[in-house]
Amino acid sequence: MAVALAVALAVALVPLAAEAGKDPLLNVCMDAKHHKSQPGPEGKLYEQCSPWKDNACCTANTSLEAHKDQSYLYNFNWNHCGVMPPKCKRHFIQDTCLYECSPNLGPWIEQADSSWRRQRILHVPLCREDCEQWWQDCKDALTCKENWHQGWNWATGTNRCPWGSPCRPFWQVFPRARDLCQKIWSGSFSYSPERRGSGRCIQMWFDPAQGNPNAAVAEYYAGRRRSSPAHSPAPQSGRAARALPRGLLLLLGLGLLLPHGAAACGLPLTPLGAAGSL
Incomplete structure (x- = not known):
């Protein structure tokens, strides 16, 4: 016995x-508000989130909500300075899909002191083309803030421009693509000089028929992080x-x-x- x-x-x-x-650092999900505890297949991810359907940190319902002008995910209103042009909004939807669905952000996950998430991403190297096209398609849209993570007026339950912050074109608030990528979410992204397909930068946009290129990028940076005495693996x-x-x-x-x-x-x-x- x-x-x-x-x-x-x-x-x-x-x-x-x-x-x-x-x-x-590899194939992990953040400990955040809507993330699954472990990545896995999600066969019915909605529209722009569908590239992650084979291995996702988001659910089908989260992917659907990511496409709404004002969803229950964060009660955030893209149209805080008038209607955001569709060509601009698609980048914010894709940004949300990457954040919610990607299992390849492990090397950039950090602890977060927040009531709505225990972890966040910091300085994810976003491919040059992704940043440039995002800025190009949004430069004439309007906003009143540089950092969209904080400082809003939430008195009505959704984000509104704070008093004394007029609506201005993106190109005035973010003079360069680098400014947009690095400042809008308080350093979640960094502007990478590397191009798509280099294996050295994260792509917001990719063709799932060709596989997910971000898996190899995560492996590369995980190796660099492990070998650097200044860094330890993200908890x-x-x-x-x-x-x-x-x-x-x-x-x-x-x-x-x-x-x-x-x-x-x-x-x-x-x-x-x-x-x-x-």
Whole structure:
């Protein structure tokens, strides 16, 4: 009986050990307001979010809401300075899809001190063409703020321009494409000089028939981050980080119930102990 329990415990530990060995920077979802806990297939993602349907951090409903002028996601109104032109709005929809759906933002996930999310992205290198086209299509649209993350008047329950902030063309608020990409979401993106297909920048726009190019980009920057003494891997989301130790403790507790303890049964505890990060 003791041997059978020991074997069952050893087998049960294998997937948990494999999970512990996963790179926390790759194929992950942020611990944020609408993100799934783990990426996976979503066959019915809506329109502009559909490129992520094979492996997504968003649900189908989130992808639908991302296309609305004012959705329940954040109650944010794109039309705060009049109706935003469709050619401009499509970039903000795509930006939302990337943020909500992409499992390839791990190297840029940071802890966030916010009531609505525990993690955020910071300095994601957005491909040059993506920034330039975003600015080109929005330069004549109107806005009243440079940083859309904060400073709005929320008295009516949705964002309105704060008093004393007149509506102006984007090209006045954001003189260059670099300004738009780097300032509008308080540093979530950085303007990359690299081009689409280089493997060195994240694409907001891509053809899913050709695969998701951002997976290779995440791998490249994850390697750079791991090798840099100034950086450590981004912490796993609270949901994942809390779940794994509980499972291990439960199985270890089962091992202690064996007649002579886990060690007496020859359980392979050394590899587990060597993991260290648990």
